[in-house]
Amino acid sequence: MLSYDNRPAMGQPSQTSAQTPTPTPIPIPIPIPTTSNHLPVASSATVPSTNMSRTNDQPPPTGHQHIFLITGPAGCGKSSIAAFIAESMNLPYIEGDEFHPQSNVEKMSRGIPLTDADRWDWLIALREEALRKISSGSQGVVVTCSALKRKYRDVIRVAPYYSHDLLVHFVYLHATEDVLVARVGARQNHYMSASMVHSQFGILEAPSSEETDVITVDVSGSLEEVEQDALQKIQLAIGQI
Numbered sequence: 001m002l003s004y005d006n007r008p009a010m011g012q013p014s015q016t017s018a019q020t021p022t023p024t025p026i027p028i029p030i031p032i033p034t035t036s037n038h039l040p041v042a043s044s045a046t047v048p049s050t051n052m053s054r055t056n057d058q059p060p061p062t063g064h065q066h067i068f069l070i071t072g073p074a075g076c077g078k079s080s081i082a083a084f085i086a087e088s089m090n091l092p093y094i095e096g097d098e099f100h101p102q103s104n105v106e107k108m109s110r111g112i113p114l115t116d117a118d119r120w121d122w123l124i125a126l127r128e129e130a131l132r133k134i135s136s137g138s139q140g141v142v143v144t145c146s147a148l149k150r151k152y153r154d155v156i157r158v159a160p161y162y163s164h165d166l167l168v169h170f171v172y173l174h175a176t177e178d179v180l181v182a183r184v185g186a187r188q189n190h191y192m193s194a195s196m197v198h199s200q201f202g203i204l205e206a207p208s209s210e211e212t213d214v215i216t217v218d219v220s221g222s223l224e225e226v227e228q229d230a231l232q233k234i235q236l237a238i239g240q241i
């Protein structure tokens with residue numbers, strides 16, 4: 001039985017997030033079966049939160065484990081949003097940049113875009129680390145990974161082959177190139193320079209409607225607005241499951 005030791009339910013803010021505004025409870029809709037293979041569209045209703053730490057009168061956990069991959073080009077806010085989501089949902093957080101080999105970091109630091117060959121082992125390392133967190137008892141894990149191409153996302157989609165009841169969700173942070181160039185340009189002490197943003201958009205394959213495991217978040221607003229929007233969309237997606 002997976003449970004957190006005296007920790008808030010998944011989907012609820014942690015004790016340590018006192019400084020983080022508590023997300024207002026959102027009416028999680030009751031799914032209405034649809035013919036499409038998208039997540040069901042639903043009417044509004046309040047659904048109890050997914051509570052992984054059980055007492056006798058609480059329903060059993062859904063039984064699913066979740067990998068939330070926070071994706072998008074350089075500067076879209078992956079690290080910022082992932083940290084917020086991980087803290088709000090009391091989940092471990094894997095910073096994808098920390099799993100790049102030094103050769104990749106040096107390449108990007110010199111303004112040289114990575115190639116497919118540079119990314120395969122990195123993507124597999126992220127998938128394996130996420131699976132390690134799940135197999136060690138975590139109900140979910142938040143991972144940052146640009147995952148710019150459909151085939152990169154497919155590397156992570158293989159994860160449920162190794163762990164039953166595991167669901168993969170991609171949170172795609174969407175913004176225009178100009179917005180991200182400005183944000184990367186204003187950022188301090190990071191190896192990724194604003195000049196690299198263009199190359200990221202050059203290979204970006206925004207998720208298509210076939211990729212029904214994708215939650216798209218517009219990140220043109222303030223960081224606080226994007227944090228709340230992303231958290232609510234994730235909670236909605238879980239509620240519909």
Ligand SMILES: Nc1ncnc2c1ncn2[C@@H]1O[C@H](COP(=O)(O)OP(=O)(O)OP(=O)(O)O)[C@@H](O)[C@H]1O
Nearest residue numbers: 074075076077078079080183187192221222223226
């Ligand atoms: N919604 C937002 N509004 C304004 N600034 C933002 C927003 N989201 C992130 N930022 C800022 O933009 C910069 C990039 O954010 P962050 O490092 O989280 O992006 P990232 O996708 O992880 O970048 P990289 O892929 O290069 O690691 C940071 O300085 C961050 O504070």
Ligand SMILES: O=C(O)[C@H](O)[C@@H](O)[C@H](O)[C@H](O)CO
Nearest residue numbers: 073074075097114146147192
């Ligand atoms: O796929 C890529 O080109 C890389 O993952 C980059 O996106 C970096 O990881 C990140 O954006 C910079 O920190």
